[in-house]
Amino acid sequence: MPTGVALRDVREQLFGAAERILLRDGPSALTSRAVTTEAGCAKGVLHRHFADFDAFLAELVLDRAGRMDAQAATLRDFAGNGTVVGNLAETLTELFGSVAVAIVALVTFRDELRARLRETWPVGVPILTEAVTMIVAYLAAERDLGRIAADAEVDVLAPTLIGAGHLLFADRKGAPPEPEAVEKVVTTVIAGVLRPPSS
Structure with missing residues (x-):
């Protein structure tokens, strides 16, 4: 170099x-x-x-978590457009079709990395906690627009979507799930709070 x-x-x-x-x-x-x-x-x-290899890995994880701000802004801009199910399914596919699943596996795999991350990220797993925050903001915007119920518990729905999405995409070596499978999971999670489109 x-x-x-x-x-x-x-x-x-x-x-x-x-x-x-x-x-x-x-x-x-x-x-x-x-x-x-x-x-x-x-x-x-x-x-x-970098001080050592775990310092390098911690910086990698934090850098990639920080990049989710742009994805969060894009998702918020989708509020009121398209369908709620379609927007969420596309977001989960983009999130878990990227390196995110591998980074979550890395954090789980390395004890020293988790200890390093706790110094600056005290709660949750980077990437996943950012993804939950992103989906909470989106669902809140859709709730404000009346496309989901006014009493929708977005703080519960978001981690449920992330957990279900992670399970769908967790097999790194297998084929990614079909779009219909992702939409089915999203529909199942949010069906109780979806509001019919206004005519």
């Missing part, structure tokens, strides 16, 4: 390599040597920018 490469570029190169390994081989294959080999750089590069 050439000297003088900006820290952000090095971080992104290493984060991208870690994501590819996670998606391809799972959390057990993720080592500092595997990351630097995948990134095409010397092993020392990772340790020049």
